[in-house]
Amino acid sequence: MIPKKASPTDQPAAHLRLVNDRAGDASGITLSGVSKTYRTRDGDVPSLRPLDFHINDGEFFVVVGPSGCGKSTLLKLISGLLPPTTGEVLVEGEKVTTPHGNVGIVFQNALLLPWRNILGNVMLPIDMKRLPRQEYLDRAKSLLKLVGLEGFEKKLPWQLSGGMQQRASICRALVHDPRIMLMDEPFGALDALTRERMNVELMRIQRETKKTVLLITHSIPEAVFLADRVLVMTERPGAIAAIYDVPLPRPRSLEVMADPVFTELVQRIRKHFFSQGSLD
Numbered sequence: 001m002i003p004k005k006a007s008p009t010d011q012p013a014a015h016l017r018l019v020n021d022r023a024g025d026a027s028g029i030t031l032s033g034v035s036k037t038y039r040t041r042d043g044d045v046p047s048l049r050p051l052d053f054h055i056n057d058g059e060f061f062v063v064v065g066p067s068g069c070g071k072s073t074l075l076k077l078i079s080g081l082l083p084p085t086t087g088e089v090l091v092e093g094e095k096v097t098t099p100h101g102n103v104g105i106v107f108q109n110a111l112l113l114p115w116r117n118i119l120g121n122v123m124l125p126i127d128m129k130r131l132p133r134q135e136y137l138d139r140a141k142s143l144l145k146l147v148g149l150e151g152f153e154k155k156l157p158w159q160l161s162g163g164m165q166q167r168a169s170i171c172r173a174l175v176h177d178p179r180i181m182l183m184d185e186p187f188g189a190l191d192a193l194t195r196e197r198m199n200v201e202l203m204r205i206q207r208e209t210k211k212t213v214l215l216i217t218h219s220i221p222e223a224v225f226l227a228d229r230v231l232v233m234t235e236r237p238g239a240i241a242a243i244y245d246v247p248l249p250r251p252r253s254l255e256v257m258a259d260p261v262f263t264e265l266v267q268r269i270r271k272h273f274f275s276q277g278s279l280d
């Protein structure tokens, strides 16, 4: 595990204790009173009601919720791409005010640059941040090996399948060694079989890299399969409907989906959405 950096903003630990109820624990992600209302020409669009929760360091935390309830907004607030309307987000004890290097983001589509080869795409954050290329090249290559793309470094994105492209985009999100990986419906564009394989792979990557993962999905089975905890959101403006612990041992294989603990939890979460029909 990468040692947590000491930083001046680790100091408001007293505040953290209030939010967190965890004396001195500045690791992970803490949201306190975080809400978002978009101001548009047509009026205000309340997107998120004030949210309070903590994601532990190294946790696999999955968010499910109906379409338009503010899941992507939540991810943008944590990454610093958007400022909250109220409240604050702390990542590793530091208040998020701008986009920061503590996160790597994976979107629904791999969004690889078609003119860069796979290694070049994985190295993109290093080039953009002007970090020393040579130091990160080996890391990029070992990440590609970790996701089974060894030998594909020089291929162009179109020469890879959708699942392989998405694996490359996971490497790109990890290449600068962020503590946290934010994933917005990362496998939503893949066929069902590839998606299952990617889920197994993602769990393995998370175990090996020990990253904190926040993943958004529309699929309740996917959420329960992957997560340590599942946060269920209400309809917009999104609030916390419930947070469920997933008491299934790790490592997990696809057979776990037949376990009564798994199926009961899926049913329990699904009940939140019976009237909305917006989840798988």
Ligand SMILES: Nc1ncnc2c1ncn2[C@@H]1O[C@H](COP(=O)(O)OP(=O)(O)OP(=O)(O)O)[C@@H](O)[C@H]1O
Binding pocket: 038, 039, 040, 045, 046, 047, 065, 066, 067, 068, 069, 070, 071, 072, 073, 074, 236
């Ligand atoms: N830039 C914006 N300006 C105005 N309203 C926005 C903006 N971005 C999102 N919204 C609105 O905020 C609400 C939440 O959007 P968001 O994309 O976060 O939802 P979501 O849960 O990720 O949706 P989905 O599951 O369909 O991807 C929606 O009603 C959306 O229309």
